[in-house]
Amino acid sequence: MTGVRSRQRRGATGPVPPPTPHPMSESRFRPFAWGVFIYGFLVIQWGYFLRISESGDGCGTDWPLCHGAVVPDAPPFATFVEFTHRLTSGIVLLLVILMAIWAFRAFPRGAPVRKAAGAALLFTITESLFGAVLVVLGWVAGDVSTGRILIRPIHVTNTFLLLGALAATAWWARRPPGTPLRPLREALRPAALPILGVLALGWTGSWTGLAATAFPHETLAEGMGQYVDPEHILIWLRMSHPVLALAVIWFVVRMARRTGPGEDSVRQGLARAAAVLALVQLVVGPATILLLNPIWTRLGHLVLGDLLWVALVWLVAERMGSTGRNLAAPVGEEEAAHARTRPHKPLRTPPSEALPS
Structure with missing residues:
Protein backbone atom coordinates (compact mmCIF):
# COMPACT_ATOMS: atom_id res chain seq x y z
CA MET A 1 0.00 0.00 0.00
CA THR A 2 2.81 2.33 0.84
CA GLY A 3 4.48 1.59 -2.50
CA VAL A 4 1.25 2.40 -4.38
CA ARG A 5 0.97 5.72 -2.60
CA SER A 6 4.59 6.57 -3.35
CA ARG A 7 4.06 5.71 -7.04
CA GLN A 8 0.93 7.87 -7.08
CA ARG A 9 2.88 10.73 -5.61
CA ARG A 10 5.65 10.29 -8.18
CA GLY A 11 3.16 10.13 -11.01
CA ALA A 12 1.12 13.14 -9.95
CA THR A 13 0.61 15.69 -12.72
CA GLY A 14 -0.82 18.56 -10.65
CA PRO A 15 0.76 22.03 -10.52
CA VAL A 16 4.06 22.15 -8.71
CA PRO A 17 4.06 24.79 -5.98
CA PRO A 18 6.74 27.46 -6.37
CA PRO A 19 9.76 27.06 -4.14
CA THR A 20 9.74 29.04 -0.92
CA PRO A 21 12.21 31.96 -1.12
CA HIS A 22 15.21 31.78 1.13
CA PRO A 23 14.86 34.07 4.19
CA THR A 179 22.72 43.47 -15.21
CA PRO A 180 25.86 45.01 -16.77
CA LEU A 181 26.78 48.43 -15.45
CA ARG A 182 28.49 51.36 -17.08
CA PRO A 183 31.52 52.87 -15.34
CA LEU A 184 30.65 55.39 -12.64
CA ARG A 185 32.73 58.09 -14.31
CA GLU A 186 30.76 57.83 -17.55
CA ALA A 187 27.37 57.84 -15.82
CA LEU A 188 28.38 60.67 -13.47
CA ARG A 189 29.68 63.05 -16.13
CA PRO A 190 26.34 64.63 -17.20
CA ALA A 191 25.38 65.27 -13.55
CA ALA A 192 28.82 66.15 -12.19
CA LEU A 193 28.23 69.90 -11.82
CA PRO A 194 24.80 69.55 -10.16
CA ILE A 195 26.13 66.94 -7.72
CA LEU A 196 29.20 68.95 -6.78
CA GLY A 197 27.04 72.05 -6.55
CA VAL A 198 24.54 70.44 -4.18
CA LEU A 199 27.43 69.23 -2.02
CA ALA A 200 28.85 72.76 -1.88
CA LEU A 201 25.39 74.11 -1.06
CA GLY A 202 25.29 71.70 1.86
CA TRP A 203 28.55 73.17 3.15
CA THR A 204 27.47 76.81 2.85
CA GLY A 205 24.01 75.91 4.11
CA SER A 206 25.46 74.38 7.27
CA TRP A 207 27.34 77.60 7.94
CA THR A 208 24.21 79.62 7.17
CA GLY A 209 22.16 77.60 9.63
CA LEU A 210 24.83 77.96 12.29
CA ALA A 211 24.92 81.72 11.72
CA ALA A 212 21.13 81.92 12.01
CA THR A 213 21.31 80.10 15.35
CA ALA A 214 24.28 82.00 16.78
CA PHE A 215 23.35 85.48 15.48
CA PRO A 216 19.54 85.73 15.47
CA HIS A 217 17.75 88.92 14.48
CA GLU A 218 14.28 90.25 15.28
CA THR A 219 13.63 92.11 12.02
CA LEU A 220 14.64 91.73 8.38
CA ALA A 221 16.37 95.11 8.48
CA GLU A 222 18.46 93.98 11.44
CA GLY A 223 19.42 90.84 9.57
CA MET A 224 20.42 92.80 6.47
CA GLY A 225 22.42 95.14 8.69
CA GLN A 226 24.63 92.23 9.73
CA TYR A 227 26.02 92.16 6.19
CA VAL A 228 27.07 95.82 6.33
CA ASP A 229 29.50 95.26 9.18
CA PRO A 230 29.92 91.48 9.68
CA GLU A 231 30.90 90.70 13.26
CA HIS A 232 31.90 87.08 12.58
CA ILE A 233 33.26 84.99 9.74
CA LEU A 234 29.98 83.03 9.69
CA ILE A 235 28.24 86.15 8.40
CA TRP A 236 30.65 86.26 5.47
CA LEU A 237 30.13 82.57 4.81
CA ARG A 238 26.36 83.00 4.97
CA MET A 239 26.49 85.57 2.16
CA SER A 240 27.92 82.96 -0.23
CA HIS A 241 24.95 80.59 0.12
CA PRO A 242 22.29 82.41 -1.99
CA VAL A 243 24.81 83.28 -4.71
CA LEU A 244 25.94 79.68 -5.01
CA ALA A 245 22.32 78.49 -4.90
CA LEU A 246 21.46 80.43 -8.07
CA ALA A 247 24.35 78.82 -9.94
CA VAL A 248 23.47 75.31 -8.75
CA ILE A 249 19.80 75.71 -9.68
CA TRP A 250 20.88 76.74 -13.17
CA PHE A 251 23.13 73.65 -13.42
CA VAL A 252 20.28 71.34 -12.37
CA VAL A 253 17.71 72.88 -14.72
CA ARG A 254 20.22 72.81 -17.59
CA MET A 255 20.90 69.12 -16.92
CA ALA A 256 17.17 68.38 -16.93
CA ARG A 257 16.66 70.18 -20.24
CA ARG A 258 19.48 68.20 -21.82
CA THR A 259 17.85 64.97 -20.62
CA GLY A 260 15.42 64.98 -23.52
CA PRO A 261 13.47 62.45 -25.61
CA GLY A 262 16.62 60.45 -26.34
CA GLU A 263 16.76 59.32 -22.69
CA ASP A 264 14.83 56.57 -20.93
CA SER A 265 11.53 57.66 -19.32
CA VAL A 266 12.81 56.85 -15.82
CA ARG A 267 15.88 59.05 -16.29
CA GLN A 268 13.73 61.81 -17.75
CA GLY A 269 11.45 61.66 -14.71
CA LEU A 270 14.34 61.78 -12.25
CA ALA A 271 15.97 64.71 -14.06
CA ARG A 272 12.69 66.63 -14.11
CA ALA A 273 12.08 65.86 -10.44
CA ALA A 274 15.52 67.26 -9.62
CA ALA A 275 14.75 70.42 -11.60
CA VAL A 276 11.38 70.90 -9.87
CA LEU A 277 12.95 70.43 -6.43
CA ALA A 278 15.68 72.94 -7.29
CA LEU A 279 13.13 75.51 -8.45
CA VAL A 280 11.02 75.00 -5.32
CA GLN A 281 14.15 75.70 -3.28
CA LEU A 282 14.34 79.01 -5.12
CA VAL A 283 11.09 79.90 -3.33
CA VAL A 284 11.63 78.22 0.05
CA GLY A 285 15.11 79.69 0.56
CA PRO A 286 14.12 83.38 0.25
CA ALA A 287 10.90 82.68 2.17
CA THR A 288 12.99 81.39 5.08
CA ILE A 289 14.92 84.66 5.14
CA LEU A 290 11.81 86.85 4.83
CA LEU A 291 10.05 84.94 7.62
CA LEU A 292 13.09 85.37 9.92
CA ASN A 293 14.25 81.74 9.89
CA PRO A 294 11.37 79.86 11.53
CA ILE A 295 12.03 76.22 12.35
CA TRP A 296 9.44 74.83 9.92
CA THR A 297 10.82 76.61 6.83
CA ARG A 298 14.41 75.78 7.75
CA LEU A 299 13.50 72.13 8.19
CA GLY A 300 11.53 72.12 4.93
CA HIS A 301 14.50 73.70 3.16
CA LEU A 302 16.76 70.88 4.39
CA VAL A 303 14.25 68.15 3.49
CA LEU A 304 13.98 69.47 -0.06
CA GLY A 305 17.76 69.61 -0.30
CA ASP A 306 18.03 65.96 0.68
CA LEU A 307 15.31 64.98 -1.81
CA LEU A 308 17.22 66.82 -4.53
CA TRP A 309 20.39 64.94 -3.58
CA VAL A 310 18.53 61.59 -3.66
CA ALA A 311 17.08 62.37 -7.10
CA LEU A 312 20.57 63.06 -8.45
CA VAL A 313 21.95 59.86 -6.89
CA TRP A 314 19.14 57.81 -8.43
CA LEU A 315 19.69 59.47 -11.79
CA VAL A 316 23.36 58.46 -11.80
CA ALA A 317 22.49 54.96 -10.55
CA GLU A 318 19.93 54.54 -13.34
CA ARG A 319 22.41 55.76 -15.93
CA MET A 320 24.95 53.24 -14.70
CA GLY A 321 22.40 50.51 -15.34
CA SER A 322 21.64 51.62 -18.90
CA THR A 323 23.24 49.89 -21.84
CA GLY A 324 23.93 50.69 -25.44
CA ARG A 325 23.99 54.50 -25.22
CA ASN A 326 26.68 57.12 -24.80
CA LEU A 327 25.35 58.84 -21.70
CA ALA A 328 28.24 61.27 -21.54
CA ALA A 329 27.18 62.92 -24.80
CA PRO A 330 24.55 65.68 -24.72
CA VAL A 331 21.08 64.59 -25.70
CA GLY A 332 20.51 65.22 -29.40
CA GLU A 333 24.21 65.17 -30.23
CA GLU A 334 24.23 61.62 -28.97
CA GLU A 335 21.89 60.51 -31.77
CA ALA A 336 23.99 62.21 -34.43
CA ALA A 337 27.20 60.71 -33.07
CA HIS A 338 25.63 57.26 -33.13
CA ALA A 339 24.54 57.75 -36.72
CA ARG A 340 28.00 58.94 -37.79
CA THR A 341 29.75 55.96 -36.26
CA ARG A 342 27.25 53.37 -37.51
CA PRO A 343 28.73 51.26 -40.34
CA HIS A 344 26.94 51.72 -43.66
CA LYS A 345 25.88 48.58 -45.47
CA PRO A 346 26.34 48.56 -49.26
CA LEU A 347 23.15 48.82 -51.25
CA ARG A 348 22.12 45.63 -52.94
CA THR A 349 20.55 45.63 -56.37
CA PRO A 350 17.37 43.56 -56.57
CA PRO A 351 17.77 40.46 -58.75
CA SER A 352 15.10 41.69 -61.15
CA GLU A 353 17.09 44.85 -61.89
CA ALA A 354 20.48 43.20 -62.26
CA LEU A 355 22.21 43.73 -65.60
CA PRO A 356 22.58 40.66 -67.82
CA SER A 357 26.06 39.26 -67.98
Whole structure:
Protein backbone atom coordinates (compact mmCIF):
# COMPACT_ATOMS: atom_id res chain seq x y z
CA MET A 1 0.00 0.00 0.00
CA THR A 2 2.81 2.33 0.84
CA GLY A 3 4.48 1.59 -2.50
CA VAL A 4 1.25 2.40 -4.38
CA ARG A 5 0.97 5.72 -2.60
CA SER A 6 4.59 6.57 -3.35
CA ARG A 7 4.06 5.71 -7.04
CA GLN A 8 0.93 7.87 -7.08
CA ARG A 9 2.88 10.73 -5.61
CA ARG A 10 5.65 10.29 -8.18
CA GLY A 11 3.16 10.13 -11.01
CA ALA A 12 1.12 13.14 -9.95
CA THR A 13 0.61 15.69 -12.72
CA GLY A 14 -0.82 18.56 -10.65
CA PRO A 15 0.76 22.03 -10.52
CA VAL A 16 4.06 22.15 -8.71
CA PRO A 17 4.06 24.79 -5.98
CA PRO A 18 6.74 27.46 -6.37
CA PRO A 19 9.76 27.06 -4.14
CA THR A 20 9.74 29.04 -0.92
CA PRO A 21 12.21 31.96 -1.12
CA HIS A 22 15.21 31.78 1.13
CA PRO A 23 14.86 34.07 4.19
CA MET A 24 17.79 36.15 2.88
CA SER A 25 16.85 36.02 -0.81
CA GLU A 26 17.17 38.86 -3.31
CA SER A 27 13.40 39.31 -3.60
CA ARG A 28 13.02 39.80 0.15
CA PHE A 29 16.04 42.10 0.29
CA ARG A 30 14.39 44.73 -1.93
CA PRO A 31 11.59 45.83 0.43
CA PHE A 32 13.99 45.64 3.37
CA ALA A 33 16.49 47.93 1.63
CA TRP A 34 13.75 50.43 0.79
CA GLY A 35 12.55 50.35 4.39
CA VAL A 36 16.07 51.02 5.69
CA PHE A 37 16.46 53.91 3.25
CA ILE A 38 13.16 55.53 4.26
CA TYR A 39 13.84 55.06 7.96
CA GLY A 40 17.38 56.42 7.61
CA PHE A 41 16.05 59.43 5.69
CA LEU A 42 13.62 60.22 8.52
CA VAL A 43 16.31 59.84 11.19
CA ILE A 44 18.52 62.29 9.30
CA GLN A 45 15.66 64.81 9.23
CA TRP A 46 15.24 64.39 13.00
CA GLY A 47 18.93 65.18 13.32
CA TYR A 48 18.30 68.42 11.43
CA PHE A 49 15.49 69.27 13.85
CA LEU A 50 17.85 68.58 16.75
CA ARG A 51 20.32 71.10 15.39
CA ILE A 52 17.73 73.75 14.47
CA SER A 53 16.00 73.49 17.87
CA GLU A 54 19.39 73.83 19.62
CA SER A 55 18.93 70.49 21.36
CA GLY A 56 22.39 69.13 20.59
CA ASP A 57 23.47 69.62 24.20
CA GLY A 58 20.39 67.88 25.59
CA CYS A 59 22.51 65.08 27.07
CA GLY A 60 25.38 67.31 28.14
CA THR A 61 28.86 66.17 27.16
CA ASP A 62 28.16 62.51 27.99
CA TRP A 63 28.31 59.93 25.21
CA PRO A 64 26.93 57.32 24.75
CA LEU A 65 25.21 57.91 28.12
CA CYS A 66 22.80 60.80 28.59
CA HIS A 67 23.55 62.88 31.68
CA GLY A 68 25.30 59.84 33.12
CA ALA A 69 22.28 57.55 32.66
CA VAL A 70 21.34 54.96 30.06
CA VAL A 71 17.76 56.29 29.97
CA PRO A 72 17.20 59.82 31.33
CA ASP A 73 14.43 60.21 33.92
CA ALA A 74 11.70 62.75 33.04
CA PRO A 75 13.90 64.58 30.52
CA PRO A 76 13.23 68.16 29.37
CA PHE A 77 12.49 68.82 25.70
CA ALA A 78 16.12 69.22 24.57
CA THR A 79 17.13 66.00 26.34
CA PHE A 80 14.17 64.15 24.80
CA VAL A 81 15.16 65.29 21.30
CA GLU A 82 18.82 64.39 21.76
CA PHE A 83 18.13 61.02 23.41
CA THR A 84 15.56 60.10 20.74
CA HIS A 85 18.07 60.95 18.04
CA ARG A 86 20.70 58.72 19.63
CA LEU A 87 18.22 55.86 20.03
CA THR A 88 16.92 56.04 16.46
CA SER A 89 20.46 56.41 15.10
CA GLY A 90 21.47 53.26 16.95
CA ILE A 91 18.61 51.42 15.27
CA VAL A 92 19.87 52.70 11.90
CA LEU A 93 23.28 51.20 12.65
CA LEU A 94 21.76 47.81 13.47
CA LEU A 95 19.58 47.85 10.34
CA VAL A 96 22.48 48.83 8.08
CA ILE A 97 24.67 46.07 9.55
CA LEU A 98 21.92 43.54 8.77
CA MET A 99 21.43 45.04 5.30
CA ALA A 100 25.14 44.76 4.50
CA ILE A 101 25.30 41.12 5.67
CA TRP A 102 22.16 40.33 3.68
CA ALA A 103 23.52 42.00 0.53
CA PHE A 104 26.76 40.04 0.69
CA ARG A 105 24.87 36.77 1.16
CA ALA A 106 22.12 37.29 -1.42
CA PHE A 107 24.04 38.95 -4.27
CA PRO A 108 27.07 37.70 -6.21
CA ARG A 109 30.54 39.13 -5.94
CA GLY A 110 30.91 42.43 -7.77
CA ALA A 111 27.20 43.30 -7.56
CA PRO A 112 26.66 47.05 -7.08
CA VAL A 113 24.24 46.37 -4.23
CA ARG A 114 27.11 44.89 -2.24
CA LYS A 115 29.26 47.97 -2.78
CA ALA A 116 26.45 50.39 -1.91
CA ALA A 117 25.48 48.47 1.23
CA GLY A 118 29.11 48.30 2.34
CA ALA A 119 29.47 52.04 1.77
CA ALA A 120 26.29 52.65 3.78
CA LEU A 121 27.74 50.70 6.70
CA LEU A 122 31.01 52.64 6.55
CA PHE A 123 29.29 56.04 6.47
CA THR A 124 26.85 55.04 9.23
CA ILE A 125 29.79 54.28 11.51
CA THR A 126 31.57 57.53 10.65
CA GLU A 127 28.30 59.46 11.12
CA SER A 128 28.05 58.07 14.65
CA LEU A 129 31.65 59.07 15.33
CA PHE A 130 30.97 62.61 14.12
CA GLY A 131 28.03 62.84 16.52
CA ALA A 132 30.15 61.61 19.41
CA VAL A 133 32.92 64.13 18.66
CA LEU A 134 30.47 67.03 18.49
CA VAL A 135 28.91 66.11 21.84
CA VAL A 136 32.13 65.39 23.73
CA LEU A 137 33.84 68.57 22.51
CA GLY A 138 30.76 70.71 23.10
CA TRP A 139 30.42 71.72 19.43
CA VAL A 140 26.63 71.88 19.66
CA ALA A 141 23.79 74.39 20.05
CA GLY A 142 25.11 77.96 19.70
CA ASP A 143 28.83 77.12 19.75
CA VAL A 144 30.71 78.97 16.98
CA SER A 145 34.25 77.80 17.69
CA THR A 146 36.72 77.36 14.85
CA GLY A 147 36.63 73.59 15.25
CA ARG A 148 32.88 73.44 14.75
CA ILE A 149 33.01 75.73 11.73
CA LEU A 150 35.66 73.53 10.12
CA ILE A 151 33.96 70.22 10.91
CA ARG A 152 30.54 71.29 9.60
CA PRO A 153 31.25 70.72 5.86
CA ILE A 154 32.97 67.40 6.61
CA HIS A 155 30.00 66.24 8.65
CA VAL A 156 27.55 67.35 5.96
CA THR A 157 29.53 65.51 3.29
CA ASN A 158 29.43 62.31 5.33
CA THR A 159 25.67 62.67 5.83
CA PHE A 160 25.15 63.14 2.08
CA LEU A 161 27.32 60.13 1.30
CA LEU A 162 25.40 58.02 3.83
CA LEU A 163 22.07 59.08 2.37
CA GLY A 164 23.35 58.47 -1.15
CA ALA A 165 24.61 54.99 -0.26
CA LEU A 166 21.25 54.05 1.29
CA ALA A 167 19.42 55.40 -1.76
CA ALA A 168 21.71 53.57 -4.20
CA THR A 169 21.33 50.29 -2.29
CA ALA A 170 17.54 50.46 -2.52
CA TRP A 171 17.62 51.53 -6.18
CA TRP A 172 20.06 48.88 -7.37
CA ALA A 173 18.17 46.17 -5.47
CA ARG A 174 15.45 46.60 -8.13
CA ARG A 175 17.71 45.36 -10.90
CA PRO A 176 18.64 41.74 -11.68
CA PRO A 177 22.08 40.85 -10.24
CA GLY A 178 23.58 40.11 -13.66
CA THR A 179 22.72 43.47 -15.21
CA PRO A 180 25.86 45.01 -16.77
CA LEU A 181 26.78 48.43 -15.45
CA ARG A 182 28.49 51.36 -17.08
CA PRO A 183 31.52 52.87 -15.34
CA LEU A 184 30.65 55.39 -12.64
CA ARG A 185 32.73 58.09 -14.31
CA GLU A 186 30.76 57.83 -17.55
CA ALA A 187 27.37 57.84 -15.82
CA LEU A 188 28.38 60.67 -13.47
CA ARG A 189 29.68 63.05 -16.13
CA PRO A 190 26.34 64.63 -17.20
CA ALA A 191 25.38 65.27 -13.55
CA ALA A 192 28.82 66.15 -12.19
CA LEU A 193 28.23 69.90 -11.82
CA PRO A 194 24.80 69.55 -10.16
CA ILE A 195 26.13 66.94 -7.72
CA LEU A 196 29.20 68.95 -6.78
CA GLY A 197 27.04 72.05 -6.55
CA VAL A 198 24.54 70.44 -4.18
CA LEU A 199 27.43 69.23 -2.02
CA ALA A 200 28.85 72.76 -1.88
CA LEU A 201 25.39 74.11 -1.06
CA GLY A 202 25.29 71.70 1.86
CA TRP A 203 28.55 73.17 3.15
CA THR A 204 27.47 76.81 2.85
CA GLY A 205 24.01 75.91 4.11
CA SER A 206 25.46 74.38 7.27
CA TRP A 207 27.34 77.60 7.94
CA THR A 208 24.21 79.62 7.17
CA GLY A 209 22.16 77.60 9.63
CA LEU A 210 24.83 77.96 12.29
CA ALA A 211 24.92 81.72 11.72
CA ALA A 212 21.13 81.92 12.01
CA THR A 213 21.31 80.10 15.35
CA ALA A 214 24.28 82.00 16.78
CA PHE A 215 23.35 85.48 15.48
CA PRO A 216 19.54 85.73 15.47
CA HIS A 217 17.75 88.92 14.48
CA GLU A 218 14.28 90.25 15.28
CA THR A 219 13.63 92.11 12.02
CA LEU A 220 14.64 91.73 8.38
CA ALA A 221 16.37 95.11 8.48
CA GLU A 222 18.46 93.98 11.44
CA GLY A 223 19.42 90.84 9.57
CA MET A 224 20.42 92.80 6.47
CA GLY A 225 22.42 95.14 8.69
CA GLN A 226 24.63 92.23 9.73
CA TYR A 227 26.02 92.16 6.19
CA VAL A 228 27.07 95.82 6.33
CA ASP A 229 29.50 95.26 9.18
CA PRO A 230 29.92 91.48 9.68
CA GLU A 231 30.90 90.70 13.26
CA HIS A 232 31.90 87.08 12.58
CA ILE A 233 33.26 84.99 9.74
CA LEU A 234 29.98 83.03 9.69
CA ILE A 235 28.24 86.15 8.40
CA TRP A 236 30.65 86.26 5.47
CA LEU A 237 30.13 82.57 4.81
CA ARG A 238 26.36 83.00 4.97
CA MET A 239 26.49 85.57 2.16
CA SER A 240 27.92 82.96 -0.23
CA HIS A 241 24.95 80.59 0.12
CA PRO A 242 22.29 82.41 -1.99
CA VAL A 243 24.81 83.28 -4.71
CA LEU A 244 25.94 79.68 -5.01
CA ALA A 245 22.32 78.49 -4.90
CA LEU A 246 21.46 80.43 -8.07
CA ALA A 247 24.35 78.82 -9.94
CA VAL A 248 23.47 75.31 -8.75
CA ILE A 249 19.80 75.71 -9.68
CA TRP A 250 20.88 76.74 -13.17
CA PHE A 251 23.13 73.65 -13.42
CA VAL A 252 20.28 71.34 -12.37
CA VAL A 253 17.71 72.88 -14.72
CA ARG A 254 20.22 72.81 -17.59
CA MET A 255 20.90 69.12 -16.92
CA ALA A 256 17.17 68.38 -16.93
CA ARG A 257 16.66 70.18 -20.24
CA ARG A 258 19.48 68.20 -21.82
CA THR A 259 17.85 64.97 -20.62
CA GLY A 260 15.42 64.98 -23.52
CA PRO A 261 13.47 62.45 -25.61
CA GLY A 262 16.62 60.45 -26.34
CA GLU A 263 16.76 59.32 -22.69
CA ASP A 264 14.83 56.57 -20.93
CA SER A 265 11.53 57.66 -19.32
CA VAL A 266 12.81 56.85 -15.82
CA ARG A 267 15.88 59.05 -16.29
CA GLN A 268 13.73 61.81 -17.75
CA GLY A 269 11.45 61.66 -14.71
CA LEU A 270 14.34 61.78 -12.25
CA ALA A 271 15.97 64.71 -14.06
CA ARG A 272 12.69 66.63 -14.11
CA ALA A 273 12.08 65.86 -10.44
CA ALA A 274 15.52 67.26 -9.62
CA ALA A 275 14.75 70.42 -11.60
CA VAL A 276 11.38 70.90 -9.87
CA LEU A 277 12.95 70.43 -6.43
CA ALA A 278 15.68 72.94 -7.29
CA LEU A 279 13.13 75.51 -8.45
CA VAL A 280 11.02 75.00 -5.32
CA GLN A 281 14.15 75.70 -3.28
CA LEU A 282 14.34 79.01 -5.12
CA VAL A 283 11.09 79.90 -3.33
CA VAL A 284 11.63 78.22 0.05
CA GLY A 285 15.11 79.69 0.56
CA PRO A 286 14.12 83.38 0.25
CA ALA A 287 10.90 82.68 2.17
CA THR A 288 12.99 81.39 5.08
CA ILE A 289 14.92 84.66 5.14
CA LEU A 290 11.81 86.85 4.83
CA LEU A 291 10.05 84.94 7.62
CA LEU A 292 13.09 85.37 9.92
CA ASN A 293 14.25 81.74 9.89
CA PRO A 294 11.37 79.86 11.53
CA ILE A 295 12.03 76.22 12.35
CA TRP A 296 9.44 74.83 9.92
CA THR A 297 10.82 76.61 6.83
CA ARG A 298 14.41 75.78 7.75
CA LEU A 299 13.50 72.13 8.19
CA GLY A 300 11.53 72.12 4.93
CA HIS A 301 14.50 73.70 3.16
CA LEU A 302 16.76 70.88 4.39
CA VAL A 303 14.25 68.15 3.49
CA LEU A 304 13.98 69.47 -0.06
CA GLY A 305 17.76 69.61 -0.30
CA ASP A 306 18.03 65.96 0.68
CA LEU A 307 15.31 64.98 -1.81
CA LEU A 308 17.22 66.82 -4.53
CA TRP A 309 20.39 64.94 -3.58
CA VAL A 310 18.53 61.59 -3.66
CA ALA A 311 17.08 62.37 -7.10
CA LEU A 312 20.57 63.06 -8.45
CA VAL A 313 21.95 59.86 -6.89
CA TRP A 314 19.14 57.81 -8.43
CA LEU A 315 19.69 59.47 -11.79
CA VAL A 316 23.36 58.46 -11.80
CA ALA A 317 22.49 54.96 -10.55
CA GLU A 318 19.93 54.54 -13.34
CA ARG A 319 22.41 55.76 -15.93
CA MET A 320 24.95 53.24 -14.70
CA GLY A 321 22.40 50.51 -15.34
CA SER A 322 21.64 51.62 -18.90
CA THR A 323 23.24 49.89 -21.84
CA GLY A 324 23.93 50.69 -25.44
CA ARG A 325 23.99 54.50 -25.22
CA ASN A 326 26.68 57.12 -24.80
CA LEU A 327 25.35 58.84 -21.70
CA ALA A 328 28.24 61.27 -21.54
CA ALA A 329 27.18 62.92 -24.80
CA PRO A 330 24.55 65.68 -24.72
CA VAL A 331 21.08 64.59 -25.70
CA GLY A 332 20.51 65.22 -29.40
CA GLU A 333 24.21 65.17 -30.23
CA GLU A 334 24.23 61.62 -28.97
CA GLU A 335 21.89 60.51 -31.77
CA ALA A 336 23.99 62.21 -34.43
CA ALA A 337 27.20 60.71 -33.07
CA HIS A 338 25.63 57.26 -33.13
CA ALA A 339 24.54 57.75 -36.72
CA ARG A 340 28.00 58.94 -37.79
CA THR A 341 29.75 55.96 -36.26
CA ARG A 342 27.25 53.37 -37.51
CA PRO A 343 28.73 51.26 -40.34
CA HIS A 344 26.94 51.72 -43.66
CA LYS A 345 25.88 48.58 -45.47
CA PRO A 346 26.34 48.56 -49.26
CA LEU A 347 23.15 48.82 -51.25
CA ARG A 348 22.12 45.63 -52.94
CA THR A 349 20.55 45.63 -56.37
CA PRO A 350 17.37 43.56 -56.57
CA PRO A 351 17.77 40.46 -58.75
CA SER A 352 15.10 41.69 -61.15
CA GLU A 353 17.09 44.85 -61.89
CA ALA A 354 20.48 43.20 -62.26
CA LEU A 355 22.21 43.73 -65.60
CA PRO A 356 22.58 40.66 -67.82
CA SER A 357 26.06 39.26 -67.98
